[in-house]
Amino acid sequence: MPSAIRKRPAAGQEPRVHGGKKPRYAFGSISDYEKLEVLGEGTYGEVFKARDRCTGKKVAVKWVRGNGAGGHGPPDIRAITREAGCLGACRGHESIIEILDVVTDAETGDVSLFMELVADGRTLRESLWRPVSEEVTRVMMEQLLDAPAGVPYEECCVGTLIYTSPEQLEGNRYYGQAVNMWALGCIMAEMLAGGTLFVADTEEELLAEIYKLRDQISSTGKLDLEFLEELSEAGREVLTGLLAFNPDKRITAAEALEHRWFSKPKGAEHPGFVSLMS
Known part of the structure; x- marks a missing residue:
């Protein structure tokens, strides 16, 4: 997958968005992560475990296919962006998964949301079912x-x-x-x-x-x-x-x-x- 449409800011530099405000999430590159194993699959993509090549930290990646791949029509990119923004706005809340990075692919339209990996691997549904x-x-x-x-x-x-x-x-x-x-x-x-x-x-x-x-x-x-x-x-x-x-x-x-x-x-x-x- 090609790198994101935006580059990750230099170390120690706070990335900026419109109006000079701090962003709710950062834009990085898929090459920054090593894919480990698939955790689940859905209509529009899959969730897999990955490792940050820089820090060694394991993360969960929600990968959404773009441009209608899979025969189900294109995903709602606005909804995905809204999800990322909402997660970013809730960053720091102990009961909400933290979003760490967002990667987009200009060629395929793929979007990947990099999020905190739940320690024991259980989903909320499995925990509360x-x-x-x-x-x-x-x-x-x-x-x-x-x-x-x-x-x-x-x-x-x-x-x-x-x-x-x-x-x-x-x-x-x-x-x-x-x-x-x-x-x-x-x-x-x-x-x-x-x-x-x-x-x-x-x-x-x-x-x-x-x-x-x-x-x-x-x-x-x-x-x-x-x-x-x-x-x-x-x-x-x-x-x-x-x-x-x-x-x-x-x-x-x-x-x-x-x-x-x-x-x-x-x-x-x-x-x-x-x-x-x-």
Whole structure:
């Protein structure tokens, strides 16, 4: 990979950005790092462990393919830049991974974010993966369904495979609220189960898993999964509505919020309630 579009500042020199302000992250060169091993892969790239050739420090690298490599279309570079900026702004916070460097490739459009490597190699998901109670799930789902004013669902695009709706997997390119309602159903199930609703590496595998769920509902007349044993009937109704295979029959955000499952005042069951949208 060619070097970055900007050079790393000389030792002891603070790099500058527009307006003379200190930057939130530095620009370096991919040649400054030695790739060690792949930690994970995704739609647009991979995460791997690397070593800084100058300091010997091991880092985690989030590499994003540019120019649509991989057949999924080009990544949202603005979103990646925004992510880097947000991480840089939070630098020093003990609970947030520190961003160390950003490398871009002018030829391919690839972007690499170099970040602090978690010592024991565990991800946040692996560390915190456990079921969430129905009460907490209800509070969180109420916030997610009640989107902030001025942020229409159509602008919040699904990007992770396991949250993709069946109609999208079957080739329907229309993107409306129903797509997001399916994703919220997957999220609700994930909170209750402490694990993802579907496990798949390809669109074909995911669609097969979704068909299994559809057939199970058709044969039993209800959503009958092991992790739902303790879920109230009202909660099961909301989840079933969100995971309706037919997008025309899928519950809308407004309909869900009117459901009896959300009859309690917002946040009433948790004195320490903090809004997810704040």
